[in-house]
Amino acid sequence: MLTQDKNHMKPAGNITKEDIVSFEKEIADIFATGAIRAPVHLRSGREEALIGIFRDHKIGPDDYVFGYWDSHELALLKGVPRETVKQAICEGKSISLCFPEYKVLCSGIAGSLMGTATGVAWALKRQKRAGRAFIFCGDMSAETGIFHEAVKYAYNFDLPACFIVCDNGVSVMTDTRATWGNPDPWFVGTKYEKKIIYFKYVNGYPHSGLGKLIKF
Ligand SMILES: Cc1ncc(C[n+]2csc(CCOP(=O)(O)OP(=O)(O)O)c2C)c(N)n1
Numbered sequence: 001m002l003t004q005d006k007n008h009m010k011p012a013g014n015i016t017k018e019d020i021v022s023f024e025k026e027i028a029d030i031f032a033t034g035a036i037r038a039p040v041h042l043r044s045g046r047e048e049a050l051i052g053i054f055r056d057h058k059i060g061p062d063d064y065v066f067g068y069w070d071s072h073e074l075a076l077l078k079g080v081p082r083e084t085v086k087q088a089i090c091e092g093k094s095i096s097l098c099f100p101e102y103k104v105l106c107s108g109i110a111g112s113l114m115g116t117a118t119g120v121a122w123a124l125k126r127q128k129r130a131g132r133a134f135i136f137c138g139d140m141s142a143e144t145g146i147f148h149e150a151v152k153y154a155y156n157f158d159l160p161a162c163f164i165v166c167d168n169g170v171s172v173m174t175d176t177r178a179t180w181g182n183p184d185p186w187f188v189g190t191k192y193e194k195k196i197i198y199f200k201y202v203n204g205y206p207h208s209g210l211g212k213l214i215k216f
Contacts, residue, residue, distance in 0.1 A: 013055065017047040020073050023082060027072065027089055028210060037216045038092030039108075041070040044204035046166055050077060053134075053164060053197060062131035066117040067106040069095045069208075074136055078104045103131075110141055114150035121154060121161035132160035140171030142187070142196075143180055151192045164197045172207045 024042045031040045054077045059065065067074045072094065075085045080102045088097055095108035107113050114135060121133040141147060142165040154161040165185065170176060177183055187196055205211075 015051065015076050017051065019082075020047045020050075020076060023076060023085070024072060024205070027086065027094075028205070030090065031214060032210060034214050034216050036090055036092065036094070038094065039069070039208050040089065040094040041072075041208050042205035042210075043070050043073060045168075046199070046201040046203075047073065049166070049199045049201060050074070054078075057132075057134070057162065059132075059134060061103070062129075064103040064105065064117065064120050064131060064133045066113045066133065066135045067097070067104070068110070068113075068137060068141065069106075069108045070138070071097050071104070071106040071136070074106070075099060075102070075104050078102050080104060111144045111146045114144075114146045118150045118154050118159065118161055121159035122157065125157075125159055132162060134162050134164060136164045136166060138171070139165060139167035139169065139176045139185065140174070140179070141165075142167075142185055143176065148186070151187070151195050155192050155195050161195065162197060163195055165199075167198065167200045168203045169200070170207070 021044060024044055027040060028042055030036060050073050053059070059078065061079070065074050065078045072085060072089065075097050076082060080099045084099070085097065097104065097106045105113065105116075117133045117135040124131050124133070135150070137147065142163070147163070151163055153159070167185070171179070180186070185198065187193055
């Protein structure tokens with residue numbers, strides 16, 4: 001069953017790249033007016049990769065999606081109506097979008113939720129319930145100890161968990177690869193790749209905001 005976007009009357013599975021691009025542009029324009037009195041993290045350049053992951057893995061109503069400060073696209077792709085996501089962002093919740101009724105749970109704290117998501121996957125398996133946990137994070141987040149622990153646990157117990165690493169090369173403005181002294185993420189060539197989806201992209205927006213001072 002596909003979730004309906006009430007405002008656009010469009011099934012979540014039919015969200016297009018153009019839908020996502022226009023949504024981020026709409027939020028950027030609102031943010032530029034100073035009407036949103038909180039951080040906003042806009043993203044572009046990974047629309048097709050994310051759409052492909054939701055499509056190929058048939059991410060649906062039973063599945064949980066965990067994300068971080070940059071989760072506008074995830075909420076839309078999971079089926080949260082466009083106007084609902086927009087309203088939450090305008091209320092200042094862009095950095096930690098949570099729509100429990102759609103099983104979308106996000107946090108602005110780097111490294112958080114990895115254990116939560118793994119625990120959800122553990123519970124789903126133990127209770128023999130349908131659904132999986134999908135955890136979307138950035139390249140620097142994927143270098144944290146808690147990411148390694150969560151992937152290791154999910155792998156060892158073959159939990160229904162999938163970690164998606166969206167690599168834009170930087171942590172805010174710090175070069176992730178230079179920081180760790182390796183051209184590849186730590187998991188490349190390890191058995192843990194089985195639990196990880198990895199792709200690179202170039203973010204068309206600054207890490208946060210619009211790259212200029214916005215007065216509220
Ligand atoms: C515990 C904690 N420390 C620092 C920050 C500040 N912070 C926000 S995003 C970010 C960069 C994370 O880099 P990455 O995981 O690659 O994410 P992306 O570049 O995709 O946003 C940092 C350090 C934070 N949110 N939480």
